[in-house]
Amino acid sequence: MKTLIILEDNNGKIHRMGLESIVAAQKIASALKGSIQAVVIGQNADTLADEAASYKLDEVIKIKDPLLDNYSADGYAEAVKQVIDQENPDYVLFGHSYQVRDYAPKVSAKLMKPFLVDNVAVSIDNGKVVLTKQMFNAKLFSDIKTNGDSPFLISFQSAAFSSDAANKGSAVIKELNINIEASMIKTESEAPFKEQAGGIDLTAADLIVSVGRGIGKEENIPIAQDLATALGAELASSRPVVDAGWLPSAHQVGSSGQSVSPKMYLALGISGAIQHMVGMKGSKNIVAINKDPEAPIFEVADYGVVADVLELVPKLTEALQ
Amino acid sequence: MKIAVLVKQVPGSESPLPINSDQKWVDENTIAYIMNESDNYALEEALQIRESKGEGEVVVISLGPVRIQKVIREALAKGADRAIHIQMDSESEIDPLSTASHFVNVMKVEGFDLVFSGLQSDDIGMGQTGVLIGELMGMATASLAIKTEVGDGYIKVKRELEAGWFQWVKLSLPASISIQSGLNTPRYPSLKGIMGAKKKEIKVVEPNKNESKQTLEKIYLPNSDKQTVMIEGSIDQMVEKLIDTFRNNIKIF
Numbered sequence A: 001m002k003t004l005i006i007l008e009d010n011n012g013k014i015h016r017m018g019l020e021s022i023v024a025a026q027k028i029a030s031a032l033k034g035s036i037q038a039v040v041i042g043q044n045a046d047t048l049a050d051e052a053a054s055y056k057l058d059e060v061i062k063i064k065d066p067l068l069d070n071y072s073a074d075g076y077a078e079a080v081k082q083v084i085d086q087e088n089p090d091y092v093l094f095g096h097s098y099q100v101r102d103y104a105p106k107v108s109a110k111l112m113k114p115f116l117v118d119n120v121a122v123s124i125d126n127g128k129v130v131l132t133k134q135m136f137n138a139k140l141f142s143d144i145k146t147n148g149d150s151p152f153l154i155s156f157q158s159a160a161f162s163s164d165a166a167n168k169g170s171a172v173i174k175e176l177n178i179n180i181e182a183s184m185i186k187t188e189s190e191a192p193f194k195e196q197a198g199g200i201d202l203t204a205a206d207l208i209v210s211v212g213r214g215i216g217k218e219e220n221i222p223i224a225q226d227l228a229t230a231l232g233a234e235l236a237s238s239r240p241v242v243d244a245g246w247l248p249s250a251h252q253v254g255s256s257g258q259s260v261s262p263k264m265y266l267a268l269g270i271s272g273a274i275q276h277m278v279g280m281k282g283s284k285n286i287v288a289i290n291k292d293p294e295a296p297i298f299e300v301a302d303y304g305v306v307a308d309v310l311e312l313v314p315k316l317t318e319a320l321q
Numbered sequence B: 001m002k003i004a005v006l007v008k009q010v011p012g013s014e015s016p017l018p019i020n021s022d023q024k025w026v027d028e029n030t031i032a033y034i035m036n037e038s039d040n041y042a043l044e045e046a047l048q049i050r051e052s053k054g055e056g057e058v059v060v061i062s063l064g065p066v067r068i069q070k071v072i073r074e075a076l077a078k079g080a081d082r083a084i085h086i087q088m089d090s091e092s093e094i095d096p097l098s099t100a101s102h103f104v105n106v107m108k109v110e111g112f113d114l115v116f117s118g119l120q121s122d123d124i125g126m127g128q129t130g131v132l133i134g135e136l137m138g139m140a141t142a143s144l145a146i147k148t149e150v151g152d153g154y155i156k157v158k159r160e161l162e163a164g165w166f167q168w169v170k171l172s173l174p175a176s177i178s179i180q181s182g183l184n185t186p187r188y189p190s191l192k193g194i195m196g197a198k199k200k201e202i203k204v205v206e207p208n209k210n211e212s213k214q215t216l217e218k219i220y221l222p223n224s225d226k227q228t229v230m231i232e233g234s235i236d237q238m239v240e241k242l243i244d245t246f247r248n249n250i251k252i253f
């Protein structure tokens, strides 16, 4: 039984989700008595390989090629496919990062092997891997089984495992040759850039009132703003509020917005999707007001109120004034 | 310019989701269905491209049981030219490779320049159907698109990367693009559009037989180990208890 982990380059360091997938691999390998290989790709492969080699893995595989210096979906998918062809793993693990969303499905299509995405847990049943995945925007969980022959591609949701739990050790490093041609890469990519966040820095805020789609309409935003003002808090939001143009994008908290860790995060009408949670889980105290008692936000909230924000919040603001 | 838009019907975010007694799927009879959020943005983007070019065709393609014709009609009412409904009754089909191959089957004979899909379906959330289709059809692909610019023989898309980073990518056509929410303002159907949609073609086709490479064993409510303190009572009592919590537990004043 062989597990292969694809580690992602985050500016010369292993992406945190890569370290988390090392934990998953170690769990699978110890249950099924198997080996673990990790793969690093691209212009930082040497540094990444050294970092990876300090974990309890059997082997670290370096892939270098001028065509892989910069990320492209076609280049990476082809490289990973060729590693899989050469190494014949049973399980290929990824972190469910934005880059993986972009290219890993291509590996699945090339091999005609399933890509089981965004799992929050893994267990072993009768020598077979069973994966747990959230569905319906985290409102329900599901157990998913693979059919047919390996390899199986599997990704894990951010923070499904704690990267601190990755066992240290020392692994041998090898370089693997692959064969990529410029004609395989159908896209031309420009350099990544960061956009000006537009003024507000939520990362330093001590108190945050955050508003979600549950506020109903743009005209209701002042209800949340008034509460923020009464508390001396910054106003933040979930993505749909920004998508709808009710607040500028600088207010967005989550995987494509800011990551915050205030003393109090007060969520108004936010369901608690993972892409939102990754941005606010680090808050010291999470208070959620939501009319749905089953809303996933209550899974992480320290204090919860089942109520209509349009009814409760104006009264709360008034009492604070 | 011929653009395919994949539009999926999914439970609305406030719909009840009762689990069937065999724990294999939810009870579809009680669900309030809507158009998948990112698909709505994908459709709008396709319509705007057709309108700005002054020519072309937007074809909606959906896979699922008869009930999905409601979102197909909605898409036609918004301005899509025609639709293809791959009619499949099986619930809890969760294998994206199988789903993608159904789409590829009907797309092969169409010759689309662009395939637009949502980034992720709000029910099973596999986040890969558009990329799979592109790869299976030998097209260039890009996901997480939050802006598009169509030129002669190419499309440029602005992609969202993590933590506030972005990147422009140029793809030669044909290409399959997975659209992220927020890149435009989806329109509502007009009365004229709704009337006109009744006359538009929905071609119903049979799916081919595929074997699922991943199957759903069991679906269930999450069990939380977090101890959440629930603040209860009348509205006035909740207000009072919240302020008390702010002051004495969280100590913000």
Ligand SMILES: Cc1cc2nc3c(=O)[nH]c(=O)nc-3n(C[C@H](O)[C@H](O)[C@H](O)COP(=O)(O)OP(=O)(O)OC[C@H]3O[C@@H](n4cnc5c(N)ncnc54)[C@H](O)[C@@H]3O)c2cc1C
Pocket: A137, A211, A212, A213, A214, A215, A216, A237, A238, A239, A240, A241, A252, A253, A254, A255, A256, A257, A268, A269, A270, A271, A272, A273, A274, A275, A276, A279, A289, A290, A291, A292, A295, A307, A308, A309, A310, B013, B014, B119, B120
């Ligand atoms: C790749 C990717 C990146 C993403 N990035 C982000 C991101 O950075 N940030 C982000 O937030 N999301 C992001 N999302 C979107 C995310 O998946 C969710 O769709 C989003 O967080 C949902 O926002 P919401 O909770 O406001 O809305 P919904 O999920 O619609 O929830 C609304 C909630 O309000 C409640 N409600 C309704 N009316 C009332 C009322 N009157 N009173 C009280 N409660 C009420 C409902 O019960 C519900 O729980 C991303 C998604 C993807 C796929």
Ligand SMILES: Nc1ncnc2c1ncn2[C@@H]1O[C@H](COP(=O)(O)O)[C@@H](O)[C@H]1O
Pocket: B006, B007, B008, B009, B036, B038, B039, B061, B062, B063, B064, B096, B099, B116, B117, B118, B119, B120, B121, B124, B125, B126, B127, B128, B129, B130
């Ligand atoms: N059954 C379906 N009918 C129509 N479109 C679909 C279907 N399944 C997936 N899609 C499209 O593929 C996107 C991604 O779906 P998924 O890979 O399931 O997250 C969706 O947003 C839709 O655009």
